[in-house]
Amino acid sequence: MDAAPAATPGQQHIGHRRRDCWWEPIFDPEFVLDQEPYDWDLQRDAGPYRRFVPASTLAARIKAGETLEVRGILFRECDFQGAFEGDPIIMFDQCRFIACDLAYSTWRRCHFKDCTFQDCSISLASFHACELRGCSWSNIGIASRTEMNKTFLSNPGQLIAASVSGRDPRRKTWEHRMHQWFRLRGTRAHFLRTVMLSHATTGDEHTYYETVRLHELERSSARVAQDIYETIFGPGWRRLVAIPATVLHSFNYAIMRALGSLNGWGESASRPFMALLACWIVFGAIYSKVKFASRISAPFQKSFDLTFIIGYGNQVAPSDPMLTFVQDIHALAAIVIYSVFFATVISKLSRAR
Incomplete structure (x- = not known):
């Protein structure tokens, strides 16, 4: 019997995030993924379902100097991995991503226009010289390690509002609920700092200052959320420190909101x-x-x-x-x-x- 052919580099699925990462919206211990790499034959059907989608199979369809357009495709419960790189760009137009995991994926010169992301995770994903314009976000997993470099995100407020952090089904306590609540606030602040630095060199002025507003308010509210958590569930000495800290950080939040509104967070003189x-x-x-x-x-x-x-x-x-x-x-x-x-x-x- 002939030996099975070796897997092509970049075409082998890595990780078990759907099984292990209970805080992600993609979490499903019973999930079974088709390990056969998706071949990007977009004419065959409306889109892949429960498929492993590597970048290597898409690279074979890219012609140098031509924009690859992916229009109106539905990606359902797919895992994207690898380096997706346009030459000059890959355009995803009005595509829908439902319960997809983008961890361990890198996107370079990829534009997402009027796309829908629902119950997806962009944790551990990297975007370089990309654009995400007019996209719709719902129930999204993010992380401090989500990278954005020279990437434009037209509606960071909607993405932040849609970000979630799930709870361990084995832990039903209020302490765990509040722990996930304040940790999500901190993750949002970290992510917004990445977006803010990216917008400093990319995109329009209005979106940059809107990102500044979101970051400063989220950073302040994250401190208040942590103080509240430690006031209730922290050890004795942490509670004593957290009570006055809650007052000071709440006052700082109020000052930042008032003065930030006074000049449009730096935009308006x-x-x-x-x-x-x-x-x-x-x-x-x-x-x-x-x-x-x-x-x-x-x-x-x-x-x-x-x-x-x-x-x-x-x-x-x-x-x-x-x-x-x-x-x-x-x-x-x-x-x-x-x-x-x-x-x-x-x-x-x-x-x-």
Whole structure:
């Protein structure tokens, strides 16, 4: 009897993630995958089902200098592995990926346009010089080791909202539930940092600043989530540290959300400028309408002096505590807005340098 032919390098399935990784949406211990490599014959049927999809069989169908277009194909419960590389690009247009595992796959110069990813995992996947535009995400597994380099993701907020972390079916405790909850928050923050660094050199400005917003808020909320977990389930000394930490990190989250909104997370210099004008007008109206003990002869000039931090020292009236209180609030608001405005302008003007 003739010996069976040796497996071609890159055409042998590796790992047992569907059996072992209970935190992933693809987890199914009873799952049976067809180990025969999919041949990428897209004309034969609507798409592969429970197939091992290696990059090596796709490479044979790529012609140098021609875009390979994969349109409207349904990939159901497939495992993608290997280096998928376009020459110049591979275009997946309006394809659907249902319960697919992309671990141990590398995608180079691959574009995904208006695709649907449902119950999939992109943990341990790498994307280099790729685009994911207008894709729909639902119940997605991510990891801190999901790599994105010079890759554009048009809707990072939707992907983050769709990310999940399952629970071990053998553990039914609330401690385990909350542990997975706070760990998912941390994973989201790690992943968003990768996306943010990728968007720094790829894509449009608006999406970059949106990613900055998502990262900063997710990082802060991840700290709060960990503090809450340790307050409830941590050992004695960790609880004592976690209680005040929860308050401080919650305050930090509130500050970041408020100040980030003031300048569009670095995108807009006009927002804080308009806020300065509003501060001048609002407090000018207060000084002109409210009957303070001390008469204010030029309320809008007084508001201008305080708003632009040029005359606070001459505005204090010790005999009028109400006026002093309003002036302090005015000066504090002006300092915050003033600082954000100039920091935003300087950041934009000096970025090229």
